[in-house]
Amino acid sequence: MTLLSVENLVTSFRTSAGEVRAVDGVSITVERGQTLGIVGESGCGKSVLSLSIMGLLAHPGRVTEGRVMLEGRNLLDLSSRQMRDVRGREIGMIFQEPMTSLNPVYSIGYQITEAMRAHDPKASNAELRARAVAVLDRVRIPSAARRFDEYPHQLSGGMRQRVMIAMALACKPKLVIADEPTTALDVTVQAQILELLRELQAETGMGIILITHDLGVIAEMADKVAVMYAGRVVERSASADLFDDPQHPYTLGLLGSIPRVDEDKTRLTAIEGTVPPPFAWPPGCRFAPRCPFSVEACTVSPPPLREVAPHHSAACLEAPL
Amino acid sequence: MARYALRRVLLAVPVLLGVLLIGFFLMQVVPTDPAVIRAGPQATQEVVDAIREELGLNRPLWAQFGFYLWRLLQGDLGVSIINNMAVTQELSDTIGPTLELMFASLFWSIPLGIGLGTLAAYWRGSMIDRCIMAVSVGGVSVPVFFLGLLLIWLVGFQWQLLPFTGRGGPLWTWDGIQAVILPAVTLGGVFVGPVARMTRTAVVDMLTADHVRTARAKGLSEFLVVLRHALRNALIPVITLIGLQIGFLLGGAVVTETIFSWPGVGRLAVGAILSSDFPMAQGTIIVLSAGFILINLGVDLLYAVLDPRVRLS
Ligand SMILES: Nc1ncnc2c1ncn2[C@@H]1O[C@H](COP(=O)(O)OP(=O)(O)OP(=O)(O)O)[C@@H](O)[C@H]1O
Ligand code: SF4
Numbered sequence: 001m002t003l004l005s006v007e008n009l010v011t012s013f014r015t016s017a018g019e020v021r022a023v024d025g026v027s028i029t030v031e032r033g034q035t036l037g038i039v040g041e042s043g044c045g046k047s048v049l050s051l052s053i054m055g056l057l058a059h060p061g062r063v064t065e066g067r068v069m070l071e072g073r074n075l076l077d078l079s080s081r082q083m084r085d086v087r088g089r090e091i092g093m094i095f096q097e098p099m100t101s102l103n104p105v106y107s108i109g110y111q112i113t114e115a116m117r118a119h120d121p122k123a124s125n126a127e128l129r130a131r132a133v134a135v136l137d138r139v140r141i142p143s144a145a146r147r148f149d150e151y152p153h154q155l156s157g158g159m160r161q162r163v164m165i166a167m168a169l170a171c172k173p174k175l176v177i178a179d180e181p182t183t184a185l186d187v188t189v190q191a192q193i194l195e196l197l198r199e200l201q202a203e204t205g206m207g208i209i210l211i212t213h214d215l216g217v218i219a220e221m222a223d224k225v226a227v228m229y230a231g232r233v234v235e236r237s238a239s240a241d242l243f244d245d246p247q248h249p250y251t252l253g254l255l256g257s258i259p260r261v262d263e264d265k266t267r268l269t270a271i272e273g274t275v276p277p278p279f280a281w282p283p284g285c286r287f288a289p290r291c292p293f294s295v296e297a298c299t300v301s302p303p304p305l306r307e308v309a310p311h312h313s314a315a316c317l318e319a320p321l
Numbered sequence: 322m323a324r325y326a327l328r329r330v331l332l333a334v335p336v337l338l339g340v341l342l343i344g345f346f347l348m349q350v351v352p353t354d355p356a357v358i359r360a361g362p363q364a365t366q367e368v369v370d371a372i373r374e375e376l377g378l379n380r381p382l383w384a385q386f387g388f389y390l391w392r393l394l395q396g397d398l399g400v401s402i403i404n405n406m407a408v409t410q411e412l413s414d415t416i417g418p419t420l421e422l423m424f425a426s427l428f429w430s431i432p433l434g435i436g437l438g439t440l441a442a443y444w445r446g447s448m449i450d451r452c453i454m455a456v457s458v459g460g461v462s463v464p465v466f467f468l469g470l471l472l473i474w475l476v477g478f479q480w481q482l483l484p485f486t487g488r489g490g491p492l493w494t495w496d497g498i499q500a501v502i503l504p505a506v507t508l509g510g511v512f513v514g515p516v517a518r519m520t521r522t523a524v525v526d527m528l529t530a531d532h533v534r535t536a537r538a539k540g541l542s543e544f545l546v547v548l549r550h551a552l553r554n555a556l557i558p559v560i561t562l563i564g565l566q567i568g569f570l571l572g573g574a575v576v577t578e579t580i581f582s583w584p585g586v587g588r589l590a591v592g593a594i595l596s597s598d599f600p601m602a603q604g605t606i607i608v609l610s611a612g613f614i615l616i617n618l619g620v621d622l623l624y625a626v627l628d629p630r631v632r633l634s
């Protein structure tokens with residue numbers, strides 16, 4: 001069975017400017033032991049999507065349509081009590097800012113055992129400590145037993161992100177959502193953290209949703225990829241296919257904006273313009289104002305995501321390109 | 322941590338010196354002659370002059386201040402010019418009751434304020450939140466003397482439930498507890514509202530922090546999230562804000578002691594000022610300022626306890 005399948009999810013915010021659909025009909029799937037990359041520019045709804053899956057949307061955000069099926073169970077039907085059991089134990093989450101995502105007033109050991117205790121209230125302190133040290137060890141933190149009692153401000157950014165990963169993995173979740181886990185880190189540390197995630201995935205068989213706006217990270221890590229633009233998935237395929245044969249003009253643009261080794265490919269220069277905010281989305285294809293391929297029909301109604309090659313879908317009237 | 326504490330203590334010394342200086346010169350600008358007061362209304366000019374000589378009031382100001390400091394270092398604050406009592410003796414008799422009153426006021430009002438503020442934050446936006454905040458704002462706008470007089474009239478006079486003049490004995494005796502209730506409710510009562518409001522604001526602020534989202538993602542209950550990851554962190558700003566209210570607390574103590582004839586430093590200060598008893602007034606100023614400095618010092622040290630970034634740096 002598929003580990004996670006998000007079906008036609010709509011998340012909206014009630015704002016003074018009216019109802020805003022930050023995530024508008026997104027469908028994605030994640031298999032066990034595999035990594036789904038989600039890529040897109042800032043503001044396209046990646047974080048809102050992940051918070052919707054976790055049931056962590058803050059007011060005034062609300063999931064209004066769709067299903068979030070974790071091993072066949074719709075998370076949106078769970079009570080808040082049941083959802084609490086899912087968070088941390090079945091789905092772990094890693095956030096972008098390792099500087100602020102840990103609580104400065106508690107030792108890292110406390111913060112990890114707290115995650116364990118939340119789902120195993122009967123475990124003794126000694127047992128939790130031993131388990132936490134083992135997890136710190138697993139995320140390759142040197143002299144883990146000594147680090148247990150240290151505070152976040154005593155660690156470097158990379159070490160803190162390892163602690164975040166340790167915390168997300170503390171209860172051995174089946175799925176980990178990593179929302180831009182390396183954006184705040186410098187390049188060498190980035191590579192180490194990604195390498196660590198890959199090793200841990202091989203050890204545990206967990207599924208990973210890796211959110212990023214860096215296609216290089218996708219190329220390195222993802223088995224499958226979903227490209228998001230303005231609240232929608234515009235292209236979905238195996239990671240290799242996306243780089244070999246992109247089918248959506250937006251993806252072409254993104255690829256054009258990263259340096260490529262094989263210069264013989266068709267290239268677009270970096271995409272003109274910016275992502276419009278949700279209240280200013282055009283009625284037809286949301287990419288139309290920036291799209292060099294756009295035709296009259298593009299402005300009529302949003303093109304649906306459809307299969308343009310085997311296991312390769314794009315939401316574009318002109319696809320396959 | 323030890324170095325941090327030592328630095329704070331050393332920083333308090335110049336502040337205390339400044340207070341002494343200001344206190345001393347304030348007394349100089351009051352247009353009353355202490356020698357005249359001391360001599361009494363019927364005294365002749367010769368007697369007044371003799372007393373002035375005896376008190377050293379003919380010497381230049383800086384010499385008087387130096388002499389004052391010199392005696393202070395030896396633990397001598399002079400004698401009352403009204404009743405000849407040693408100032409240090411009077412102060413040491415009144416400090417105990419004042420500390421008692423402060424303790425009795427704060428030990429219930431700060432936890433209650435923090436608790437109410439946290440509950441309001443937990444149920445933010447609901448009816449409970451609005452009720453708590455309405456009561457707090459009401460509390461903030463009631464002056465100390467009004468609350469004190471209201472309690473005296475209602476609980477002491479009309480219902481005859483509790484005594485309302487003077488101290489009944491040490492706090493561990495029944496009489497002592499009975500006597501401290503009304504003053505402590507008065508002085509603490511005006512503190513609950515501000516503390517509750519500050520706590521609510523700080524906790525609600527903290528609830529949007531990134532680490533709170535992390536705590537929720539771990540699967541903690543909302544109650545634990547508020548308690549451990551919002552309130553615990555919010556205590557740092559809340560303690561700061563409470564520290565800033567210390568002047569308000571000391572002022573309130575002076576008023577409360579006066580209303581309830583509580584034999585503390587505050588009442589002594591009011592009496593000394595009203596009767597132009599300069600040495601006594603100065604002594605009480607020193608004690609109240611030292612109290613102010615000490616409480617601030619305590620707040621600074623509490624920071625270190627609450628915030629590992631301070632403790633370990
Ligand atoms: N509290 C909110 N109220 C109204 N709109 C919101 C709120 N939170 C998010 N949005 C909308 O949701 C959209 C998507 O935001 P989101 O944080 O998911 O973007 P993102 O893809 O994660 O971007 P980034 O790469 O910068 O993290 C934003 O454009 C914003 O307009
Ligand atoms: S549907 Fe039209 S506007 Fe949209 S991406 Fe395709 S060609 Fe461009």
Ligand SMILES: [Mg+2]
Nearest residue numbers: 046047048179
């Ligand atoms: Mg984001």
